[in-house]
Amino acid sequence: MENHKCIDCEFKSSASKILSSEEFDILEKNSALVFFKKGDIIFKQGALSTNVAYLRTGIVKIHKRGVSHEKILRIAKSPSYFGIPTTFGDKINQYAATALEDSSVCFIDSNLFRNFIFKNGKFAYELIVELCENELNDYERYANQSQKQVPGLVAETLLCIADKIFNSSRFNFPLSQSELADLVGTSRESISRILSDFSANKIIAFNGKELNILKRDVLEHISEKG
Amino acid sequence: MENHKCIDCEFKSSASKILSSEEFDILEKNSALVFFKKGDIIFKQGALSTNVAYLRTGIVKIHKRGVSHEKILRIAKSPSYFGIPTTFGDKINQYAATALEDSSVCFIDSNLFRNFIFKNGKFAYELIVELCENELNDYERYANQSQKQVPGLVAETLLCIADKIFNSSRFNFPLSQSELADLVGTSRESISRILSDFSANKIIAFNGKELNILKRDVLEHISEKG
DNA sequence: TTTAAAGTGTGATTAATATCACATATACTA
DNA sequence: TAGTATATGTGATATTAATCACACTTTAAA
Numbered sequence: 001m002e003n004h005k006c007i008d009c010e011f012k013s014s015a016s017k018i019l020s021s022e023e024f025d026i027l028e029k030n031s032a033l034v035f036f037k038k039g040d041i042i043f044k045q046g047a048l049s050t051n052v053a054y055l056r057t058g059i060v061k062i063h064k065r066g067v068s069h070e071k072i073l074r075i076a077k078s079p080s081y082f083g084i085p086t087t088f089g090d091k092i093n094q095y096a097a098t099a100l101e102d103s104s105v106c107f108i109d110s111n112l113f114r115n116f117i118f119k120n121g122k123f124a125y126e127l128i129v130e131l132c133e134n135e136l137n138d139y140e141r142y143a144n145q146s147q148k149q150v151p152g153l154v155a156e157t158l159l160c161i162a163d164k165i166f167n168s169s170r171f172n173f174p175l176s177q178s179e180l181a182d183l184v185g186t187s188r189e190s191i192s193r194i195l196s197d198f199s200a201n202k203i204i205a206f207n208g209k210e211l212n213i214l215k216r217d218v219l220e221h222i223s224e225k226g
Numbered sequence: 227m228e229n230h231k232c233i234d235c236e237f238k239s240s241a242s243k244i245l246s247s248e249e250f251d252i253l254e255k256n257s258a259l260v261f262f263k264k265g266d267i268i269f270k271q272g273a274l275s276t277n278v279a280y281l282r283t284g285i286v287k288i289h290k291r292g293v294s295h296e297k298i299l300r301i302a303k304s305p306s307y308f309g310i311p312t313t314f315g316d317k318i319n320q321y322a323a324t325a326l327e328d329s330s331v332c333f334i335d336s337n338l339f340r341n342f343i344f345k346n347g348k349f350a351y352e353l354i355v356e357l358c359e360n361e362l363n364d365y366e367r368y369a370n371q372s373q374k375q376v377p378g379l380v381a382e383t384l385l386c387i388a389d390k391i392f393n394s395s396r397f398n399f400p401l402s403q404s405e406l407a408d409l410v411g412t413s414r415e416s417i418s419r420i421l422s423d424f425s426a427n428k429i430i431a432f433n434g435k436e437l438n439i440l441k442r443d444v445l446e447h448i449s450e451k452g
Numbered sequence: 453t454t455t456a457a458a459g460t461g462t463g464a465t466t467a468a469t470a471t472c473a474c475a476t477a478t479a480c481t482a
Numbered sequence: 483t484a485g486t487a488t489a490t491g492t493g494a495t496a497t498t499a500a501t502c503a504c505a506c507t508t509t510a511a512a
Contacts, residue, residue, distance in 0.1 A: 064369055067378075067452040071369035085365075089358030095365060117354060118347030125343050128350065131357040132315030138364045139311075139321060143290055143297035145371050146411025150499070152293070176459065185372025187500055192461055226293040376469070403490065413470055418491055 006031065006106075011056045011079040015126035023116065030109040036099040043083065045096040051107040053083035058103020059165060059174055063182070064095040072183040074137075075100070075174070077165045084127065085134075087113075100174040145185060148226030153184045154194045155223035158204065162213055169213040173206075232257065232332075237282045237305040241352035249342060256335040262325040269309065271322040277333045279309035284329020285391065285400055289408070290321040298409040300363075301326070301400070303391045310353065311360075313339075326400040371411060374452030379410045380420045381449035384430065388439055395439040399432075 006016075007024040019027065033056065036042055043053060045064050055078045062082060063072045073095060076082040086093045087110050117124045144156060157180070162169055177195070181188040198204045203219055205212045213219060232242075233250035245253065259282070262268055269279060271290050281304045288308060289298045299321060302308040312319045313336050343350045370382060383406070388395055403421070407414040424430045429445055431438045439445060 064365060066369040066373040067450070068373050071373065073365050073368060084354075085358040085361040087358075088355050089362040094362045114351065117351050121344030121347060121350060124347060124350035124354065125340065127354060128310075128343060128357065129314050131354065131361065132311040132313075135311040135357065135361060135364065136315040136320045138361065138368065139290060139299050142299060142364065142368055142371070143292040145368070147292040147294050147297065149497095178459075188460080189462080189501080190499060192459095193499095196461080224293070375467095402488085404488095414490080415471080415492080416469065418489095422491080 009056065013054060013079055013081060013126075015081075015123050015130070018120060018122040018126060019116065023120065026112065027108065027116075030112040032107045034105050034107060036103045036105060038099055038101050040099045042097040042099060042103075042105055043093055045093050047093050048091065049083070049087045049093045049110070051083075051110050052081060052087050052113045053097065054081050054106040054108060055079060056104040056106055058105075059100045060097045060103060061100050061175075061179070061183075062095055062097050070182050071185070072179060075161065075165055075183070078103070081127075081130070084131065144226070148223075150184070150186045150190050151194050151197075152223055152226035153186070154180075154191065154198075155219045157184050158211070158213065159216075159219055159223055169216060171211060172209050173211045235282065239280060239305055239307060239352075241307075241349050241356070244346060244348040244352060245342065249346065252338065253334065253342075256338040258333045260331050260333060262329045262331060264325055264327050266325045268323040268325060268329075268331055269319055271319050273319050274317065275309070275313045275319045275336070277309075277336050278307060278313050278339045279323065280307050280332040280334060281305060282330040282332055284331075285326045286323045286329060286331075287326050287401075287405070287409075288321055288323050296408050297411070298401075298405060301387065301391055301409070304329070307353075307356070310357065370452070374449075376410070376412045376416050377420050377423075378449055378452035379412070380406075380417065380424075381445045383410050384437070384439065385442075385445055385449055395442060397437060398435050399437045 006012075006028045007021065016027070031051075036058070042060060043049070055076055057078045059075060059077045060082060061072050062074050062076060063070050065071075076097075082097055083093075086095055117127065144153065148156065161174070162171065165171075165174070175183065177191045178188045181191045184191070195204070195206070198219075199206060201218075203213075203215045203222075205214055232238075232254045233247065242253070257277075262284070268286060269275070281302055283304045285301060285303050286308060287298050288300050288302060289296050291297075302323075308323055312321055343353070370379065374382065387400070388397065391397075391400070401409065403417045404414045407417045410417070421430070421432070424445075425432060427444075429439075429441045429448075431440055
């Protein structure tokens with residue numbers, strides 16, 4: 001465990017900004033800052049969940065074993081919590097998390113976290129708002145999953161990654177095509193064909209791992225129509 | 227608005243059991259008990275969300291407009307909250323709710339609800355636990371959606387309704403086949419064919435609207451294999 | 453630098469399900 | 483009770499995407 005001052009952290013969550021100095025002192029003594037390399041597993045599905053994971057820097061994929069293979073549920077970027085549902089929703093981790101790039105994670109003792117919720121209503125409220133926003137996002141994607149065809153889903157996912165993760169139309173794509181397939185819910189061959197089509201039509205362009213969205217309006221149209 | 231004593235309500239939420247007498251008095255003055263008939267819309271997608279809906283008695287479907295048609299996100303049975311995500315996650319309702327049978331709903335002023343969260347950590351904690359459990363359920367269904375074939379999804383949905391809504395293998399099915407199709411994410415013709423198959427194989431039996439699960443283990447197997 | 457592993461591309465085939473059109477059955481309303 | 487609306491059943495066809503097999507490219511490790 002590395003020495004660190006939580007109160008000085010420049011990657012605080014919205015919720016934790018509410019905490020008092022005393023609460024920060026306690027937080028510091030009951031949490032651990034751990035560094036992960038790209039590809040490292042941060043926590044495993046099926047393990048006991050005894051702390052809350054907070055992504056200080058980096059990007060992680062939240063994934064779980066489906067009927068036949070892995071499903072990537074969502075991508076989380078820093079700074080944000082990414083383990084609250086599996087810590088407070090069940091005693092065992094219902095999903096796993098893996099670093100998509102070098103990342104730093106704070107593990108916070110769940111009893112301490114629970115105490116913050118009990119004692120700090122504003123902190124609790126910020127968490128509730130974040131959980132509600134996540135649920136609405138899930139509902140949106142869930143509705144789209146069954147009503148859009150695969151190209152629409154791919155377009156939607158590319159736009160989502162550009163806007164929500166990188167806030168840019170040009171970025172290093174954090175996933176392999178197999179992983180993108182697991183996120184979208186299709187096969188890696190379909191992904192290959194669709195990305196080739198998008199490239200051939202000059203909608204997007206890959207330069208190595210760097211993706212550039214050339215015709216955002218066309219991608220939005222494909223996404224909306226499904 | 228009908229006179230009612232919230233503290234005497236036999237359908238309290240887990241969260242509201244935490245409230246004090248004073249809090250119950252305030253709750254009573256800032257909420258409305260409304261009755262809905264089967265088919266009535268409880269709140270609409272796109273409307274402003276200014277209160278929290280609590281399902282006191284009955285069953286409702288949570289649904290939203292997808293790309294091409296309605297998607298039923300989930301079924302909620304009493305007693306439970308069914309509007310928290312859309313009230314605290316956004317200013318506008320991101321989904322709608324409709325009664326599947328005659329129901330009674332308490333509408334609670336969202337500012338009051340927020341104050342309960344701020345002032346009552348245990349109340350907030352119960353809500354967070356419920357939101358986390360819902361998110362885990364969403365993740366499970368979301369993973370299954372893309373990895374199971376339609377018969378597996380139908381089997382899974384029938385078992386879910388039996389266990390989570392009616393807690394029985396025999397019950398009045400609350401949905402039409404079109405609605406079941408909207409919940410599962412398929413076409414009503416596929417539902418008709420699959421239910422006929424299940425009936426022909428004596429896995430389930432319909433007697434009018436009453437559904438009887440005859441071979442639960444077979445249905446579970448179909449659900450698991452997808 | 454070479455070898456091995458992982459990732460991607462592509463063509464052909466198969467499978468699953470949507471869609472369409474229409475008929476029949478059931479439920480609801482006047 | 484009769485008429486209307488909604489729900490369901492069914493056959494045929496079309497569409498979409500998965501699967502399979504294999505080859506090629508890129509990345510990583512020895």
